[in-house]
Amino acid sequence: MTGREEEQSVLSRCLAALANGKAPPHDVVLVGPCGNGKTVLLNWFAAACRTSRKRVDVLTLTPSDVSDRQALMAALAPRRVLARLLPRKIAITSVGSAEWAASGGGRSLAGALTARCRRRPLAVLLDEAHTLDIEVGSALLNASQQVRGAAPFMLVLAGTPGLPRHLDAMDASFWGRLADGLLGIGRLSLSATKEALTKPLLAHDVSVDADALAMTAEHSQCYPYFIQLWGDALWKQHLATGVSRLKVGHVAAALPHLNARVTSYYQGRFAELEASGLITAARAVAPLFQAQAQAQADSSVSPSNQEIDAALASAGIEAERDRFRAREGLNDLGYIWRPPGQLPPVLWQAGIPSLMTHVLAHAHAERSRAREIR
Numbered sequence: 246m247t248g249r250e251e252e253q254s255v256l257s258r259c260l261a262a263l264a265n266g267k268a269p270p271h272d273v274v275l276v277g278p279c280g281n282g283k284t285v286l287l288n289w290f291a292a293a294c295r296t297s298r299k300r301v302d303v304l305t306l307t308p309s310d311v312s313d314r315q316a317l318m319a320a321l322a323p324r325r326v327l328a329r330l331l332p333r334k335i336a337i338t339s340v341g342s343a344e345w346a347a348s349g350g351g352r353s354l355a356g357a358l359t360a361r362c363r364r365r366p367l368a369v370l371l372d373e374a375h376t377l378d379i380e381v382g383s384a385l386l387n388a389s390q391q392v393r394g395a396a397p398f399m400l401v402l403a404g405t406p407g408l409p410r411h412l413d414a415m416d417a418s419f420w421g422r423l424a425d426g427l428l429g430i431g432r433l434s435l436s437a438t439k440e441a442l443t444k445p446l447l448a449h450d451v452s453v454d455a456d457a458l459a460m461t462a463e464h465s466q467c468y469p470y471f472i473q474l475w476g477d478a479l480w481k482q483h484l485a486t487g488v489s490r491l492k493v494g495h496v497a498a499a500l501p502h503l504n505a506r507v508t509s510y511y512q513g514r515f516a517e518l519e520a521s522g523l524i525t526a527a528r529a530v531a532p533l534f535q536a537q538a539q540a541q542a543d544s545s546v547s548p549s550n551q552e553i554d555a556a557l558a559s560a561g562i563e564a565e566r567d568r569f570r571a572r573e574g575l576n577d578l579g580y581i582w583r584p585p586g587q588l589p590p591v592l593w594q595a596g597i598p599s600l601m602t603h604v605l606a607h608a609h610a611e612r613s614r615a616r617e618i619r
């Protein structure tokens with residue numbers, strides 16, 4: 246969880262409100278490209294709810310668990326839970342019988358959820374929310390707004406950079422209500438990357454020399470999935486050599502294996518861009534992000550909408566509508582993304598800068614091969 250202190254503190258404040266029987270001031274949405282740690286953060290929050298001193302129920306869902314409204318109702322307010330809230334018990338649980346009747350005796354989602362949450366606070370965590378059915382999503386966002394006015398309830402959604410547009414289609418007013426609950430989950434800072442690499446090893450009295458650590462952090466691009474691969478590789482170097490102080494030589498020895506894994510990952514991502522017809526666009530914008538290889542979120546090396554648009558235009562994407570589609574397509578795949586919550590001008594970040602280098606080199610190799618064949 247290194248480098249996610251801010252996100253953890255927002256979620257902890259929400260949990261404290263729930264545990265005190267109040268709805269937090271906002272729901273939470275985690276947005277970021279694949280492999281940055283959204284699911285890890287959701288799992289951390291679920292565990293925090295489960296171990297909270299005052300009991301808070303937590304429900305972890307994916308869109309396939311709630312494919313229609315009926316399934317949503319069954320997941321959030323199952324019969325066995327509602328059965329415990331029968332009217333004769335309502336006086337004890339402090340749910341007014343008039344309210345119960347108004348809710349249709351638990352037949353409306355908001356009514357049933359309110360009754361449930363008054364009995365015990367509830368956090369609903371929905372991962373991969375960018376694939377949630379629009380109708381189900383509308384019902385869920387709507388219910389959340391109604392319930393939170395009357396009982397301790399919160400919603401945490403996580404998804405790829407396409408999620409904001411997807412949520413817009415469900416409920417255009419949702420963003421206004423979200424305020425501080427919108428969190429961008431990007432690459433880590435360089436210092437957090439180094440900490441994430443060394444802390445687990447130090448717990449076993451294994452250290453990494455500063456130059457070896459710098460080399461590893463640079464290769465990882467501060468990208469959590471690659472940090473995880475490097476942590477694993479360094480641990481294996483320790484096991485294989487028995488050395489408790491890892492040096493540049495150990496990093497170099499692990500490099501071929503790491504490069505093979507990273508390249509195979511890039512190939513998957515390249516295929517994804519290809520399948521979406523986005524290789525030309527991906528190549529066109531790549532040079533704008535070359536300076537982001539190390540430091541993330543540095544606005545001096547972050548292109549604006551206009552710069553992205555100009556790069557796409559100079560790659561021959563003539564119609565404005567096509568350029569918009571290409572940009573949003575690259576955003577949906579997390580190849581580039583705009584961390585949420587920015588005041589204009591909106592600035593873009595690379596998902597993984599070294600993936601862009603791979604795309605440029607690979608596309609170049611393809612062109613050379615095509616020329617040879619001709």
Ligand SMILES: Nc1ncnc2c1ncn2[C@@H]1O[C@H](COP(=O)(O)OP(=O)(O)OP(=O)(O)O)[C@@H](O)[C@H]1O
Binds near residue numbers: 246286471
């Ligand atoms: N703060 C962190 N520090 C170091 N490694 C991390 C951190 N967060 C996540 N990771 C590692 O990064 C990898 C990706 O994490 P995770 O699966 O949570 O990403 P995700 O954003 O949910 O991706 P996807 O969109 O593909 O579901 C995992 O291997 C995880 O262990």
Ligand SMILES: [Mg+2]
Binds near residue numbers: 283372
């Ligand atoms: Mg995930």
